[in-house]
Amino acid sequence: MIIAVDGPTASGKGTVARAVAAHFGLPHLDTGLLYRAVGYTVARMGGDPDDPASALAGTGFPDATLADPELRSEDVGGLASRVSRHPQVRAALFERQRAFATQPGGAVLDGRDIGTVIAPEAEAKLFVTASLAARAERRFREMRDSGRQADLRDILDDLTARDERDQNRADAPLKVAEGACVLDTTGMTIEQAIAEAVAAVNAATGVPARG
Secondary structure, three states, X not given: OEEEEEOOOOOOHHHHHHHXXXXXXXXXXXXXXXXXXXXXXXXXXXXXXXXXXXXXHHXXXXXXXXXXXXXXXHHHHHHHHHHOOOHHHHHHHHHHHHHHHOOOOOEEEEEOOHHHHHOOOOOEEEEEEOOHHHHHHHHHHHHHHOOOOOOHHHHHHHHXXXXXXXHHOOOOOOOOOOOOEEEEOOOOOHHHHHHHHHHHHHHXXXXXXXX
């Protein structure tokens, strides 16, 4: 069983995807981490994330890079959004994501083009979203609670820019996949969002939780 979870930055899709994977006993891949690794590698190489050739060179990162906590930073998130616009980068990472999605037993993947490009045959597709204000507030609290400096206005501007890039890029833009269940988490607690997601998967597949 393949479960595709898409959505914009800070919508809660990662939290939902991890919980759904645990609920159904499936492996999980945060595909955004791959693009973060590319952006991070380009920056360390002194390259330009807006240049297709530099961005493509960044796809050769070693697997160990995925464990670097720096990938979760806001700066690297912005770099990921920039390198992900290049078709060459998306093509280079496609097979790695497909291999994970099609492994025996299935998997849960979250990102921005899982249900539309990576695994359009997924048995269950979720599109997790929330208002811009709610997403910015969540990211602000997350950064503040982890001891990082944060400015709500800057976060709003950054999310707006990322949304524009993700939704309007020519290759694999962020959009609701055909047949996807749209889950707006704006007014939900984490527990409510997870419960709604599990219910949506069950409705789409009829497969109950393991255990």
